[in-house]
Amino acid sequence: MNMVQEHYTLAPEMLRKIDAYWRAANYLSVGQIYLYDNPLLRRPLELSDVKHMLLGHWGTTPGQNFIYAHLNRIIKQYDLDMIYVSGPGHGGPSVVANTYLEGTYSEIYPEISRDEAGLRKLFIQFSFPGGIPSHASPECPGSIHEGGELGYSLSHSFGAVFDNPDLIVACVVGDGEAETGPLATAWHSNKFLNPANDGAVLPILHLNGYKIANPTVLARIEHEELDQLIRGYGWTPHFVEGDDPEEMHEAMAATLDSCIEQIQAIQHDAREFGNMTRPRWPMIVLKSPKGWTGPKVVDGVPIEGTFHAHQVPLSDPAKHPEHLQMLEDWLRSYRPDELFDDAGRLRPDIAELAPTGTRRMGANPHANGGMLLRELKMPNYRDYAIDVSPRGVMGIGDTHAMGPFIRDIIELNAEQMNFRVFGPDETASNGLEAVFDVTSRQWVARTQSNDEFLAPAGRVLEMLSEHQCQGWLEGYLLTGRHGLFNCYEAFVHIVDSMFNQHAKWLKVTNGLPWRHKIASLNYLLASHVWRQDHNGFTHQDPGFVDLVVNKKASVVRVYLPPDTNCLLSVMDHCLRSRHYVNVVIAGKHPAPQWLSITAAEKHCADGIGIWDWASNDDGGEPDVVMACCGDVPTLETLAAVSILREHLPELKVRVVNIVDLMKLQPHNEHPHGLADPGFDALFTKDKPVIFAFHAYPWLIHRLTYRRTNHENFHVRGYKEEGTITTPFDMTVLNDLDRFHLVMDVIDRVPQTGKKGQTLKRQLIDKLAEHRQYICKNGRDMPEIRDWRWEGK
Amino acid sequence: MNMVQEHYTLAPEMLRKIDAYWRAANYLSVGQIYLYDNPLLRRPLELSDVKHMLLGHWGTTPGQNFIYAHLNRIIKQYDLDMIYVSGPGHGGPSVVANTYLEGTYSEIYPEISRDEAGLRKLFIQFSFPGGIPSHASPECPGSIHEGGELGYSLSHSFGAVFDNPDLIVACVVGDGEAETGPLATAWHSNKFLNPANDGAVLPILHLNGYKIANPTVLARIEHEELDQLIRGYGWTPHFVEGDDPEEMHEAMAATLDSCIEQIQAIQHDAREFGNMTRPRWPMIVLKSPKGWTGPKVVDGVPIEGTFHAHQVPLSDPAKHPEHLQMLEDWLRSYRPDELFDDAGRLRPDIAELAPTGTRRMGANPHANGGMLLRELKMPNYRDYAIDVSPRGVMGIGDTHAMGPFIRDIIELNAEQMNFRVFGPDETASNGLEAVFDVTSRQWVARTQSNDEFLAPAGRVLEMLSEHQCQGWLEGYLLTGRHGLFNCYEAFVHIVDSMFNQHAKWLKVTNGLPWRHKIASLNYLLASHVWRQDHNGFTHQDPGFVDLVVNKKASVVRVYLPPDTNCLLSVMDHCLRSRHYVNVVIAGKHPAPQWLSITAAEKHCADGIGIWDWASNDDGGEPDVVMACCGDVPTLETLAAVSILREHLPELKVRVVNIVDLMKLQPHNEHPHGLADPGFDALFTKDKPVIFAFHAYPWLIHRLTYRRTNHENFHVRGYKEEGTITTPFDMTVLNDLDRFHLVMDVIDRVPQTGKKGQTLKRQLIDKLAEHRQYICKNGRDMPEIRDWRWEGK
Ligand SMILES: Cc1ncc(C[n+]2csc(CCOP(=O)(O)OP(=O)(O)O)c2C)c(N)n1
Ligand SMILES: Cc1ncc(C[n+]2csc(CCOP(=O)(O)OP(=O)(O)O)c2C)c(N)n1
Ligand SMILES: [Mg+2]
Numbered sequence A, B: 001m002n003m004v005q006e007h008y009t010l011a012p013e014m015l016r017k018i019d020a021y022w023r024a025a026n027y028l029s030v031g032q033i034y035l036y037d038n039p040l041l042r043r044p045l046e047l048s049d050v051k052h053m054l055l056g057h058w059g060t061t062p063g064q065n066f067i068y069a070h071l072n073r074i075i076k077q078y079d080l081d082m083i084y085v086s087g088p089g090h091g092g093p094s095v096v097a098n099t100y101l102e103g104t105y106s107e108i109y110p111e112i113s114r115d116e117a118g119l120r121k122l123f124i125q126f127s128f129p130g131g132i133p134s135h136a137s138p139e140c141p142g143s144i145h146e147g148g149e150l151g152y153s154l155s156h157s158f159g160a161v162f163d164n165p166d167l168i169v170a171c172v173v174g175d176g177e178a179e180t181g182p183l184a185t186a187w188h189s190n191k192f193l194n195p196a197n198d199g200a201v202l203p204i205l206h207l208n209g210y211k212i213a214n215p216t217v218l219a220r221i222e223h224e225e226l227d228q229l230i231r232g233y234g235w236t237p238h239f240v241e242g243d244d245p246e247e248m249h250e251a252m253a254a255t256l257d258s259c260i261e262q263i264q265a266i267q268h269d270a271r272e273f274g275n276m277t278r279p280r281w282p283m284i285v286l287k288s289p290k291g292w293t294g295p296k297v298v299d300g301v302p303i304e305g306t307f308h309a310h311q312v313p314l315s316d317p318a319k320h321p322e323h324l325q326m327l328e329d330w331l332r333s334y335r336p337d338e339l340f341d342d343a344g345r346l347r348p349d350i351a352e353l354a355p356t357g358t359r360r361m362g363a364n365p366h367a368n369g370g371m372l373l374r375e376l377k378m379p380n381y382r383d384y385a386i387d388v389s390p391r392g393v394m395g396i397g398d399t400h401a402m403g404p405f406i407r408d409i410i411e412l413n414a415e416q417m418n419f420r421v422f423g424p425d426e427t428a429s430n431g432l433e434a435v436f437d438v439t440s441r442q443w444v445a446r447t448q449s450n451d452e453f454l455a456p457a458g459r460v461l462e463m464l465s466e467h468q469c470q471g472w473l474e475g476y477l478l479t480g481r482h483g484l485f486n487c488y489e490a491f492v493h494i495v496d497s498m499f500n501q502h503a504k505w506l507k508v509t510n511g512l513p514w515r516h517k518i519a520s521l522n523y524l525l526a527s528h529v530w531r532q533d534h535n536g537f538t539h540q541d542p543g544f545v546d547l548v549v550n551k552k553a554s555v556v557r558v559y560l561p562p563d564t565n566c567l568l569s570v571m572d573h574c575l576r577s578r579h580y581v582n583v584v585i586a587g588k589h590p591a592p593q594w595l596s597i598t599a600a601e602k603h604c605a606d607g608i609g610i611w612d613w614a615s616n617d618d619g620g621e622p623d624v625v626m627a628c629c630g631d632v633p634t635l636e637t638l639a640a641v642s643i644l645r646e647h648l649p650e651l652k653v654r655v656v657n658i659v660d661l662m663k664l665q666p667h668n669e670h671p672h673g674l675a676d677p678g679f680d681a682l683f684t685k686d687k688p689v690i691f692a693f694h695a696y697p698w699l700i701h702r703l704t705y706r707r708t709n710h711e712n713f714h715v716r717g718y719k720e721e722g723t724i725t726t727p728f729d730m731t732v733l734n735d736l737d738r739f740h741l742v743m744d745v746i747d748r749v750p751q752t753g754k755k756g757q758t759l760k761r762q763l764i765d766k767l768a769e770h771r772q773y774i775c776k777n778g779r780d781m782p783e784i785r786d787w788r789w790e791g792k
């Protein structure tokens, strides 16, 4: 289905140039995979010119080179602000080759110079120890998407264009990648894109027919079905199909012109005439052979146009001497002598295909988002503080109380349009309803009269896909903006692997001085394990933090504010921070409040501290340390303390609260970690520590096993006992409740003696009474519901 | 777009019956959410009849009740073998009500009897302490899909019908659920379904327009687009749309008849005439109001047909007395007196709508798959053993060597068709290519002449979606079959949350005697962190096991076989096991082999043991314990031992290898855990332990922190340092290599004295030499590549 036209888009000279450019990129790609020396084939290829380990992925590369060359042309023609997202980022040779050809690579890495010596280094470094990875990795200029784990290219692309009205992201989607869940739903992102205020994504479905060892689904359905699928997703498809380079150049050029003109027309219509009906944005289906222009048949096996082209087609020239000749023929088929001058530099008449300066996709600042990062304008979070008198007063729910703070951040940054809230249909459910005082959910699909808080432009993006929320936010951050992802704690596991990849990106970019720091990725995990009143066991999983702390200490932070004022202080800190992943876990249900804003501020700055007002060790050595981390554990700990006060008043109890989980790690493992003396000063060297923790208890052991007093740490936390029950019963099921905590103290502190044993028996009876009561009444006993802190 | 027809499908009597049945289910649903007493409204409703905490989800429920009633009719009419999957499983009141009405509920839970007393208990228990959760949870008969975490209903349904030619799964997909990634790609499952050997899935897209607080995307695109989308996914849509019950009953009935007839025609065509062209299976779009038949307006806010109907429409009768009357009116609108007899039992003329016996969806044995489980026929795994002489001989790659074992399992069970291998396009890449000697990838999309191992029927299912692999396999296992999921280690994180949910399902069903045990979910994680030669950092993450061990010890097992014979023994064990999640991590690259099959068998049965042949403590007390877990750590440990032998021959070294990770946990925490004396006998009470571990090192600390000698444990593992480099360099980057291990010994065993210090300096030089060598040559030094174990 090539576009055969009367009138050709490409003048012969442009056709020649674009083809030469493509050949140059292909040549450099093959060179990267294979060549150790002899980069310009100035002499016959020898085995010693070939690397020992042949690594990388050829199959996707020529198609991506083809696309890149054509994008270069239209960028110049229309003076576009465009970046490139490579879904099948394992085509690393392509993005490296192209950024090298356009000059950005050598500007960043001067040793990879634009001459024969540089070419040699360019080739060697690829997939080589001390060199660069084989993907569109952070080391490659122009990349905001490594693409190792497939599926997120479209979400990232949309994230990049939100609030970037002049930006177009050309997003290559692998036809294998398109089978992943995240990618399959990401097509619907077009329901959330505002044609006036946002930019555009031009998806290019790279229908090369295969993945690693299989054909792809989209390549093996009927043409009509694919057309329907794309239209059903709300796009207008344009098919470019074939394998004859000349015809394909013409078809691709004409199609790209048409797509850009459609995009510009849509934007014009929205911006000049206020037409906000959802556009059917154009997209391209590029159907070309996998491993196009590579070896056709090797050892009798067809390669080009099959999945055998996926990685390295000629895999062992050392053992198959004839492969060496085939490799040479393959390389020479691109006619390198016509492409590079004597010095080894791309000939100027070819090079001029590419745009210049920051129009080059490798040099576009959007792809190094930190360059464009503007500070978030922040209201003073102290203005949202709640009054905590008497101590223990019931709040309205910590996230609800924080809502106005987020609302005002939205308002303050309304003009610079660089802050968004993302959530899978839970922003209200997670307690942030205040944001809808000043903004809406952005939504360009159909609306109805009784809809609430939906508008073509809004600062909140909600789709029932954690993958989309995470992917959009990542793309938004990577292009230099700020944001917050609010999510149920249990279901953030859906994006575990995306978190992993983003943390890896942050780690690697930390080591690249030319990459500017970006805003942190902030998670607000409300609706947490302890309060899943409507849902139960499926919604109870606090294990995300276990995963988070596996990543490099330089990029991860975990906060568990015990009350509203602490949450305000923590969130303020997170939103100002750079290049981290911050995980904030907070409650949304009414709960007692502990710290004034001044106290909260100090407590959060310290990250951990003794709560004197709750302790009775009077600055001396306690008999027992009651540690707590998380809102519900803090409540239960304080209730336990009040029982101890009443029944065992002579017992010296110290209460330590932890906001910043990383304080517990040794300071040589995490920058926030306490040094041992500081740790010992809090937890003593030898006293029992009864530790009530929000998440799985063993995480505390993992963080503290090197500490002096670790042996005396006795941790209670969620141990996978859950269901729908009362809030207090959830803690009972997991032995985290006040009664168990007191019994733990009695068991661990022998000097409580007979009095202790008597109390313990009473508490056992209490637990039985609790059970009976809730099974009859369906809610907690009044003494639990109405318990209030009575101390100072 | 109701189906208005001349000829009505439903006779008046049937129409009356089906509507009554629907009203009964709706009545019971509202009753479950609200009523504490007065279940049949035999007296005016009082506040004390209403529960204190009102929990649950009304919105989805009436639509699901409508569907269930209609399915009952067609099951009887066509004598169908059908089960029901509730995507929005938060409509728990619906499945509970319906299985109660059809009688299955009381058969399993006799105390929930079919009379007024039983009704009262049915109502109280819902979302109540000591009762049942609010979802289609395992406690509910007929459920194989809880639906708490949305997105997997279609994948589960397809998993259920593979190799179940007579089964039809009616799968309700929430329109919110449909926005998730996993669900969005699961529509393509129809490319993998064999119409002759597999059953059918009848998806019913429940287009009630809303999710929690937003409209849904699919409800707000144009009708034509939705039609195209569904056709593009390869289905034939049938729209049933409206809110008038009578018209809707007729439309639904006619549509269901038509769908069943289409399904039967397709199957007939394939089974009788061998027509294997991919069918366009029918599906239904049911467009009805959210919260249909519930309160229309409450406190001036429209409820029915809006997202406000999602949870509990009348949320606090205690505070709003007028809500009590509305609740009573609502309940009475279903005319309970017409539905239930004096005893409180559904009137027989209505009850007869439902099928009987195992045709009832709550009693269908497929939904209690363990009932149908047939043993897997297993070849003797010893027949696949490799000869390990001399010890240390290079194997062909452990998974490659195991391939024939899996191949023959496939063959032995070809007839009983109850074993499948699932993978995201990686079955060959993960080393299981041998399976293609006897089977193919099942694929009913278009094929081409040069395709390899694709056929309409095959035992391997490959789609580039980890979600689909996991979801299909879960559905397959839950309906009583066996399987294996092979996956890259890093990308199994994509299904972290699905693993979580499945582990929860196993935990809960363990406590339900009427639920029969099912086969374990087996992961083979090949292509692991240490050998990502083609890919690098994005592909390096061994953290899945951290997540796995968070789940209940009763359902999780983790194995790290060090060589081929151990892998065979472990896999044999896993495939025979029941009701676990087994994680097996193995290599695919050529690697040295350590144990004969006899030795391997014993070692794997023990799960952990001293390798005498590698130790020189002669059964006495060693100076140091070298522990290793995982194939690469074992190799490096043995190489370290050989260095120690040569340079510090007087040092007494004990080598302990761990296959079964759970052996390390205390025996009171995991059934596999060693008791302390056994543990101390292996690891000593006070000698340094240098532990080389496959995954993140802190996991070992977390498992062993209570052990006597834990203080002397020094663990090396992956610490998030990776890239594309040589295999040995990966270990160097993470200090897990032989040289670092030896240096660790020297640092920890002072008696190595001067000799030790000299050796340490040599090793530091070695590491520098290594670095230089690989950066020049791109592969490991010959002494590393060619190293062989020289001991006995
Ligand atoms: C989520 C995920 N699963 C599996 C893989 C392993 N993998 C690497 S490349 C590839 C095939 C990609 O096919 P496609 O997207 O069509 O890319 P192309 O054909 O352009 O190489 C697969 C399955 C991966 N990278 N990510
Ligand atoms: C993966 C996931 N994310 C978020 C939620 C929270 N949640 C519960 S119900 C719901 C809306 C479901 O809407 P829909 O599928 O349309 O079901 P229905 O309208 O029938 O209730 C959401 C977002 C969830 N259960 N699972
Ligand atoms: Mg492809």
Ligand SMILES: [Mg+2]
Binding pocket: B174, B175, B176, B206, B207, B208, B209, B210, B211, B216, B290
């Ligand atoms: Mg819905």
